[in-house]
Amino acid sequence: MFSKATEYALRATIYIAKKSSAEKKIGIEEIAKAIDSPQSFTAKILQALTKENKIVSSVRGPNGGFFLIEKQKKLPVRSILQAMGEDEILEKCVLGLKRCSEVQPCPMHEQYKSIKQQLIKLFVSKTIQQLADDMKDGEIFISNKKQP
Amino acid sequence: MFSKATEYALRATIYIAKKSSAEKKIGIEEIAKAIDSPQSFTAKILQALTKENKIVSSVRGPNGGFFLIEKQKKLPVRSILQAMGEDEILEKCVLGLKRCSEVQPCPMHEQYKSIKQQLIKLFVSKTIQQLADDMKDGEIFISNKKQP
DNA sequence: GTATTTAAGGACAAAATTATCCTTAAATAT
């Protein structure tokens, strides 16, 4: 569905939301290990998400790292897709037709329509915070390692 | 959602299903023009779909070209994804986690589950034939050109 | 048979994506 970059962006942001706060920031090394992603590449991605502090916040130096302010935690998950420039996936025609629409529908359009709407709704209604909160019980994970 | 290659594969196969038969085969030039795809690249893709005549049939020489036999028209759309090696997209975790499952769900798993099921159902239940048939009325299209 | 038409197949090129590494800048601690 999404590119690796966007998958890493989603996982990293959720992990940061869960594990950190303005008081307890979190470093790139821990993040990359936790979400099982290539560290340097993930750093680049977080750099993008941190641009203008849109999705993620960061500070440099000792005890520095990444974190989310309250406002950022309340962002819909879709805003991560937008920041990654991969938002159009949710709107796109399954067959890749530029003109596919209600006026000029492709053969999949009618049936795919409701699935698309649900996808959009999911990514708009769920906030970063909510996903992080869901993990609190320890029954929901964001790692590729086998849970004990 | 899908790679360009798979988008072209879907569009080309549907177009062939609609426009051709064992009696009236259809050439790569017409196909590529009709579905608005790069001709040589599309040829390569059809080559793959024609391998072992799995999804598409073809013959060379004058009046040769591509076509579908009845058996092929009845294949589910998903078989095109499978032939393109992109079938896993339907099953994959949205966050790209290898271990995401009912036992070890990611934070999106529960909500994405039903969307995934609908996606799979759509691609399994719809046959190539059905998509081609839907276009018969001239109210459903597979082109990027503006309809008059 | 020879020429023509059309897909098959191989080699290669361009572009995008994924990934690494090194230097720079900012913040803190001493």
Place this chain on the structure above:
DNA sequence: ATATTTAAGGATAATTTTGTCCTTAAATAC
């Protein structure tokens, strides 16, 4: 001030995806 820690940023490399072009093979037409 100096050293240390950590993200920011730039350069570059590897891989995958997308795309083109040319030759070969098969089928038909003559």
